[in-house]
Amino acid sequence: MNIERLLQRIRLGEDSTLELKQVRLRAGGKTIEPHADGLSDELAALGNAHGGTLVLGVDDQTKEVSGIPLEHLDGVEAWLTAICTDRIRPPLEVVTHHLELPGPAGQPRAVIVAEVPRSLWVHESANGYFRRVGHAKRKLTPDVLARLFQQRSQARLIRFEEQEVPAIDFKDLDPLLVNRFMIDGQGDAALQLQRLHLVKESDEGPRPTVAGVLLCTLDPQRRLRNAEIIAVAHAGLVNDPNEQVDAQEIQGPLDRQIWDAIHFVRRNMRTPARKPLGRIDYPQYDLAAVFEAIVNAVAHRDYSRHAQRIRLFLFADRLEIYTPGALPNSMTIASMSAISAPRNEVIASLFARYYPVEEPLFGKHQLMDRRGSGVRMILERSEALSGRRPVYENLEDMELLLTIYAAAGPANRMPGDEESG
Structure with a gap:
């Protein structure tokens, strides 16, 4: 653990992944502050959010290192472990470190640092369900709690x-x-x-x-007013209504939405071409990769988010697809290209069995396959065409943004060249 980095964080105060607690003991070493129930809420809130770090032995108001007496260090750690196992359901696993940090006069004082991982489960603590928001815990409302259970696939309680x-x-x-x-x-x-x-x-x-x-x-x-795709094409590089050239609210059953969305992209992307030696097209995007990206968005989006829709934006230099919902099943941006973990297992399974694709350009026989190679194909084929690797971004655990960069047209224009799209 980087001590200097930890001290810097303590000086700056609590944030969404740092909790500071002063420890007060009775004679004999029994912990009287912080209260065990309150601390269980704080720990579970970190695990239910992005994880974080708890430092026992630091005043959260003054940021001073008050420390823990060395003779009681093991007892406080045992008390902390008991909170994680007895007052949090399911038990929360933490990693603890005993460290010495400089006190107000520079003298070394012992503290306990507990690292709380982003949990695979949703944890209930002494006073209910909480999640860390900013530097404080917030009690989860029923609708937010339902989505959190779904995102983490806890024992199939909610799908x-x-x-x-x-x-x-x-x-x-x-x-x-x-x-x-x-x-x-x-x-x-x-x-x-x-x-x-x-x-x-x-x-x-x-x-x-x-x-x-x-x-x-x-x-x-x-019945599900959010179950649609909003598609907008712009002539320029920014989301400017004055430069909007096409827009469509894409509705209907999911397979129709997929086909209408890919037709929207095909209709609005630019395709320069050369004719002198026979027509050669230079499309902006690899349509097989775009098709895969649209299928993934429709199959994996969070349909429980009633106020969010899939949004598809075409600009002069890029294509952006916003998919509602956090990454499912503890996936990360880094693991997406190697792991297949569908949020909507029913839809993904049916796409792979009952929805044939007859367009040879897309190189697949069903809307989805079971190999889990779709993200890798999107990245590799798009980069091969444009020279720039697409970028996935997790936007505040609310949306997944995929940006696919457009390929440049022919380097040198020749008489007879044309552009469509």
């Missing part, structure tokens, strides 16, 4: 795509869209769709799930 959608009946599903999933001799439509998690049995009979509405209704936006 949004398998929930029933209110105010819609089985008869509201479109027969032609349903027929895609039917296999002769496998039972009636309701039974087969139930096996695929597209409907769910209820007291009123089979009811469509979120996945069923998204895949088997002509207008899923009537």
